[in-house]
Amino acid sequence: QVQLVESGGGLVQAGGSLRLSCAASGRTFSSSAMGWFRHAPGQEREFVAAISWTGGGTVYTDSVKGRFSISRDKARNTVYLQMNSLTPVDTAVYYCAARRFRYASAHLSRYNHWGKGNQITVTS
Numbered sequence: 001q002v003q004l005v006e007s008g009g010g011l012v013q014a015g016g017s018l019r020l021s022c023a024a025s026g027r028t029f030s031s032s033a034m035g036w037f038r039h040a041p042g043q044e045r046e047f048v049a050a051i052s053w054t055g056g057g058t059v060y061t062d063s064v065k066g067r068f069s070i071s072r073d074k075a076r077n078t079v080y081l082q083m084n085s086l087t088p089v090d091t092a093v094y095y096c097a098a099r100r101f102r103y104a105s106a107h108l109s110r111y112n113h114w115g116k117g118n119q120i121t122v123t124s
Contacts, residue, residue, distance in 0.1 A: 004113055051079065
C-alpha cells in the first residue's frame with residue numbers, strides 16, 4: 001500500500017513559480033511510476049506530468065511542456081513538480097498519484113493510489 005501526501009501549494013501571481021512535493025510511504029514506492037494530475041472547477045481531472053520508477057522517463061501534457069518539470073528523490077521517497085511561468089489557467093487542485101507499474105503513463109485510470117490534493121491558485 002502506498003500513501004501520498006502533497007505539499008507546497010498556494011497562491012502565486014502570474015509568471016511566478018511553485019514547487020509541489022509528494023511524500024510517499026509504503027514499500028512499493030521505489031518501483032512505482034508517479035504522476036501529477038490536476039482538477040480545475042468545471043473540468044475533468046487531467047494529466048499533467050509523470051515519471052518512471054527510475055526517474056529516467058518523463059511525460060508531460062503539451063500545455064506544461066517547457067514550464068513544468070517532474071523529478072523524484074528515491075532516498076526521500078518524494079516526487080516533485082516544479083512549476084514555472086504559471087498562468088491563471090494553471091489554477092486547480094493538483095493530485096499526486098502512484099501506479100503499480102514502473103513506466104510513466106498519462107492515463108488517469110492506470111494509477112492506483114492518490115493523494116488528497118493541493119490547491120494552486122494563480123492570480124493575474
